[in-house]
Structure formats: C-alpha cells, structure tokens
Amino acid sequence: MKLTILGSGTCGSQMPGVENRQPPAFVVESKTQTIMFDCSEGVRFRLEKAGFDYVKINHICISHSHPDHYAFVHFFQSIGCINSWLGPHNERIDLYAPRQITESFNTLWAMYTPDDPEREKRIWPHLELHPMTNPDKQERKIGEHKLTSYSVYHGFGQVDACAFRLEADGRNFVYSGDTGDCDGIREAAEGADLFLCEASARIHDVENPYKYGHLTPKAAGDIALKAGVKHLVFFHYTGLNTDDEMIADCRKSGYEGPLTIAKDFQQLDF
Numbered sequence: 001m002k003l004t005i006l007g008s009g010t011c012g013s014q015m016p017g018v019e020n021r022q023p024p025a026f027v028v029e030s031k032t033q034t035i036m037f038d039c040s041e042g043v044r045f046r047l048e049k050a051g052f053d054y055v056k057i058n059h060i061c062i063s064h065s066h067p068d069h070y071a072f073v074h075f076f077q078s079i080g081c082i083n084s085w086l087g088p089h090n091e092r093i094d095l096y097a098p099r100q101i102t103e104s105f106n107t108l109w110a111m112y113t114p115d116d117p118e119r120e121k122r123i124w125p126h127l128e129l130h131p132m133t134n135p136d137k138q139e140r141k142i143g144e145h146k147l148t149s150y151s152v153y154h155g156f157g158q159v160d161a162c163a164f165r166l167e168a169d170g171r172n173f174v175y176s177g178d179t180g181d182c183d184g185i186r187e188a189a190e191g192a193d194l195f196l197c198e199a200s201a202r203i204h205d206v207e208n209p210y211k212y213g214h215l216t217p218k219a220a221g222d223i224a225l226k227a228g229v230k231h232l233v234f235f236h237y238t239g240l241n242t243d244d245e246m247i248a249d250c251r252k253s254g255y256e257g258p259l260t261i262a263k264d265f266q267q268l269d270f
Contacts, residue, residue, distance in 0.1 A: 001028060001029065001030050001168060001169055001171050001173065001194075001269070001270055002028070002029045002267060002268070002269050002270075003026060003027070003028055003173070003194060003196065003233075003267065003268045003269075003270065004026065004027040004028075004029070004050050004052075004265070004266075004267050005026055005235065005262045005263065005264060005265065005266045005267070005268075006022065006025040006026060006027065006043060006046040006047065006050060006264070006265070007021065007022030007023045007024050007025045007026075007040055007043070007046065007235075007264060008021050008022070008024070008235045008236070008237075008262035008263055008264050008266075009021030009022055009023055009024070009235075009236070009237075009239075009264070010023065010068065010200065010236055010237070010238055011023055011066075011067070011068035012238070015238075015239070015240075018238070018239035018240065019239050021239070021263070021264050022040070022042070022046060022264050023040035023041060023068040023069070024038045024040055024068065024069055024198075024235060024236050025037070025038050025039060025040045025043045025046065026038065026175065026196065026235075027047070027050070027052065027057075028166060028168075028173055030145060030168040030169050031169055032143050032144065032145075033059065033142055033143050033145055033168065034052070034056075034057065034058075034059070035059045035060075035061065035142060035147075035166065036057050036059070036060045036061070037060075037061045037063070037164065037175045037196075038061070038062060038063055038069040038070070038177070039060055039062060039069070039070060039071060039072045039075050040067075040068055040069055040070075040071055041067070041068075041071045041074070042071075043071070043075060044074075044075055044078055046264075046265075049265070050265055054075075054078075054079075055079050055082050055089045055090050056089070056090060057090075057093075058090065058092060058093055058094060059093075059094050059096070059142050060072065060075075060093065060094070060095050060096070061096045061097070061132075061147070061164050061175070062095065062096070062097035062098070062101055063098075063161055063162060063163070063164070063175070063176075063177025063178060064098055064100075064101075064154060064155075064159050064160065064161035064162070064177055064178060065098070065100055065101050065104075065159065065160070066155075066159065066178065069177070069178070070097075070101065072095065073108060073109060073112050076093070076124070076125075076127070077112070077113070079093070079125060080121075080123045080124045080125070081123070083123045083124070083125070084121075084123040090125045091125050091126060092125050092126045092127075092128065093125045093126075093127055093128070094128045094130060094142075095127060095128065095129050095130065096130045096132050096140060096147060096149070096164075097129070097130070097131070097132060098131070098132060098133040098134075098160040098161060098162050099131040099132075099133050099134045099160060100133075100159075100160035101160075102129040102130065102131040103131070105127075105129060132149035132162050132164075133149065133151050133160050133161075133162050134151075134160070136150065136151035136184065137149065137150060137151070142166075144168075145166060145167060145168035145169075146166070146167045146168075147164060147165070147166050147167075148164070148165045148167075148188075149162040149163070149164055149165075150162060150163045150164075150165070150184040150185065150187055150188040151184045152176070152177065152178075152179035152180070152182055152184040152185050152188075152213075153179060153180040153181075153182040153184070153213045154177075154178045154179055154180060154212075154213035154214075155178075155212065155213055156211070156212060156213065157213070159178075159213075161177055161178060161179065161213075162177060162184075163175060163176050163177050163179060163184060163185050163188040163189075164177070164188070165188050165192070171193045171194075171270060172191060172192050172193050172194075173192065173193065173194050173196070173270070174188050174189050174192040174194070174195045174196065174197075174229075175196045176188075176189075176195070176196065176197045176198050176215075176220075177198070178198055178200065178213065178214065178236065179198060179213060179214075179215065180208070180209040180210055180211075180212070180213030180214065180215065181209040181210060181215065181219050181222075181223065185223060186223055186226065186227060189223055189224065189227035189229055190227045190228065191227065191228050191229075192227065192229045192230065193230050193231065193270050194230070194231045194233060194268065194270040195223075195224055195227070195229040195231070195232050195233065196233045196235060196262075197215065197220045197223070197224070197232060197233065197234060197235070198214065198215055198220075198234075198235060198236040198237075199214075199215055199216065199217050199220050199234040199235070199236065199237045199246060200214035200215065200236050200237060200238065201214040201215055201216045201219070202216070202238065202240055202241055203216055203217065203218070203241050203245060203246070203249045206219075216249065217234065217237075217241075217246045217247070217249040217250040218249045218250060218252050218253045219253075220232065220234065220250065220253075221249075221250035221251065221252070221253030221254070221255035221259075222253040222254075222255070224253075224255045224257065225253055225254050225255040229255075229257060230257060230258070230270075231257060231258040231259075231260070231268075231270060232250070232255065232257060232258070232259050232260070233259075233260045233261075233262050233268065234246060234250075234259070234260070234261050234262060235262040237261070243261045246261060247259060247261070
C-alpha cells in the first residue's frame with residue numbers, strides 16, 4: 001500500500017520561522033482502491049500536483065467537522081461542474097464521516113447552493129453518506145477492504161470525531177484524525193503497520209491530550225508503544241517545535257520503532 005501526504009500542517013500558515021504546510025489530507029492506495037482521508041481547503045489542487053485525477057476519487061473519509069479537515073462542499077462542487085462541462089466523470093461518491101457531518105450535510109449544502117438545495121440537477125454525483133459514529137464503532141466495506149471507525153475525544157469532548165482503521169492487502173493503516181488520549185484511539189492503533197497520528201499539542205502542553213484533545217509527541221509515542229505500532233508518522237504539528245525536538249519527546253515514551261515527521265507530498269510505502 002502507498003500513503004501520499006497532501007497536507008501535513010494545521011489551519012495556520014505564514015508563521016514567522018515556521019515551514020508553510022498545507023492542512024490535513026491524505027490518499028491511501030491499495031491494489032484496487034484509492035481512498036482519501038480528510039478533505040481540507042484546496043485539496044483538489046494538491047491532488048493534481050501529486051498526479052491524481054481528483055474527479056475519480058470515490059471514497060472520502062472525514063475525521064470531524066473542523067474546517068481545516070472538512071471542506072468537502074468545494075470539492076463536490078468542482079466535480080459537479082466537470083460532470084456538467086465534460087459529461088459524467090464521477091457518478092457516485094461515498095462519504096464516511098461522523099454523524100454530526102452526515103446529518104447536517106444537506107443543510108450545509110443548501111446554504112452554499114440555494115439554487116439547487118436538493119441536488120436535483122443531474123450534474124451532481126450520487127452522494128452516499130455513511131454515519132461512522134453513534135454508536136461509536138462502525139464498519140464498512142470498500143470493495144474487499146474493511147474500514148472501521150472509532151470515536152475519539154476532541155474539542156473538549158464537544159466535537160463528534162473519529163479515527164479510522166483500514167484493513168487492506170494484508171496491511172493495517174490507522175488514521176487518528178484529531179484526537180486526545182482516549183480508549184478509541186488506543187483501540188484503533190492496535191497492531192497498525194502504519195499509524196498516521198496527529199501531534200498538534202506542543203511538547204510541554206501535557207494537559208492538552210486530556211483537556212482539549214490534541215496529542216503531544218510523547219503521548220502519541222505511548223499510544224504507539226502500547227499498541228505495537230510498526231511505523232509511526234506525525235502530521236498536523238505546528239512546527240513551533242523542531243523535528244528533532246518532536247522525535248526526542250516521542251522517544252521519551254519508550255517507542256523505538258520507525259518514526260517519520262510527515263512533509264507535504266511525501267509518499268510512504270507500507
């Protein structure tokens with residue numbers, strides 16, 4: 001399997017002395033499927049740059065509703081326009097997301113497109129909404145692959161958020177989304193071949209994993225250590241701590257496995 005990192009950063013950019021990186025979005029390719037995890041602003045331009053035909057992306061997993069992860073309306077509109085101008089290029093999209101998103105999408109769509117709130121024009125792909133929370137753990141099939149969601153703690157517990165586990169081609173990929181330290185992320189990470197884990201909290205912000213709901217590198221390392229993760233990859237970090245500082249903090253947890261600080265447009269095979 002292959003992971004392409006379309007955005008390793010946060011909602012902020014152009015901070016003095018910090019490398020400018022795009023907000024979170026990722027593509028996982030197996031032998032038979034291409035799946036995108038999170039859909040942040042401008043993702044179609046990054047998909048193009050990375051060599052993907054973004055119009056053909058049919059499966060999208062959204063971790064939660066914060067706009068640095070969820071700008072799907074813009075993506076969906078672009079595909080509809082291309083369908084209109086060039087003929088049907090994408091007739092269906094499956095969106096796997098927390099119930100907070102699936103139950104509010106039609107209202108959000110109507111706000112953006114009051115001229116076609118019911119998506120009656122034939123240009124729009126059929127949108128299949130899959131609620132992946134409440135109850136906490138949901139499973140879906142994507143071809144022969146299994147996608148499992150796990151409810152996680154984020155935003156003082158007020159944000160309906162989930163982590164994803166994809167089992168495909170005999171490999172296990174886990175995507176944390178935004179999360180604090182909780183039972184859901186620990187269960188999701190168990191035995192992962194590649195654990196793509198957020199590290200938004202700064203090194204000394206030790207309350208964040210249990211208060212707001214972001215992980216420090218050390219907290220993420222502890223999860224990876226106890227879950228037996230084979231390769232840990234950090235994303236969604238501010239850059240206010242250096243890569244070396246993040247690595248050193250993670251190693252304090254006892255995790256000794258491969259560790260990567262993600263960069264935009266990096267590709268990893270696993």
